[in-house]
């Protein structure tokens with residue numbers, strides 16, 4: 001652009017960055033008119049997690065995901081659980097030197113079937129994610145993306161060619177919430193969801209319910225209606241309970257009553273796979289996957305533990321109804 005500035009087309013922020021400057025995510029820098037990522041091969045968090053923790057309930061149940069994150073984010077959520085890395089610059093975190101080949105090796109070493117790009121927003125480390133996913137797929141691992149969905153359509157379309165599943169946070173169903181609580185906006189996230197549907201990508205949605213902020217039954221109902229109409233009834237919807245965090249420590253935990261009321265709304269609206277997470281005690285009715293035809297439990301869980309799988313070749317073992325997901 002003019003005067004050696006660059007405009008980043010990766011996410012809807014479309015930052016125009018002067019020479020020497022960085023984009024809003026803090027991890028992409030303009031050096032002499034060229035735009036560089038500052039986090040390729042330099043994760044600041046590594047871990048192995050049950051894939052249920054992402055949460056992805058219809059992707060290799062009981063599988064393990066080698067998880068990586070870098071510094072940076074393109075949103076500013078007041079309730080962020082990982083704010084210490086997501087709101088940091090790469091020079092403020094302790095980083096590892098881990099190029100894609102090493103990530104894949106670690107995944108094999110720790111018996112992981114999947115590699116997850118998670119904890120912070122992977123959009124901001126897109127190039128590192130893309131290169132790792134491509135290599136992982138060639139090695140028959142499943143790359144999965146855990147995202148806020150605030151990414152432009154073209155990069156998302158390219159990314160979908162090399163990943164196996166995506167989890168999107170639909171943080172609320174109003175622009176007002178997005179503006180006030182996240183610094184982002186709703187419409188681009190909805191656009192991402194409809195794009196994923198169009199591309200035939202497997203994806204699941206998480207909605208974090210925060211008392212007084214996005215817990216109105218009418219809003220939850222409108223969101224479920226939109227999901228069913230635009231994405232279909234087979235997209236899993238996970239309601240997750242809020243607990244006080246970061247800049248939202250004055251708001252109490254989400255009561256179980258609110259969580260199960262949301263579950264009942266979603267089921268009544270015709271969504272087939274609805275879940276409630278982050279509530280105690282575990283082992284409740286909203287952790288299980290029910291066959292939409294015969295109603296039997298096809299996957300049983302207790303927290304992150306999968307205790308029973310009755311899905312055979314992508315179908316209910318009792319009645320043969322297809323159960324959507326990535327099972328192999």
Ligand code: SF4
Pocket residue numbers: 008009010011012013014015022023024025026028073074123124
């Ligand atoms: S990815 Fe970062 S630099 Fe690019 S538009 Fe988004 S916030 Fe700006």
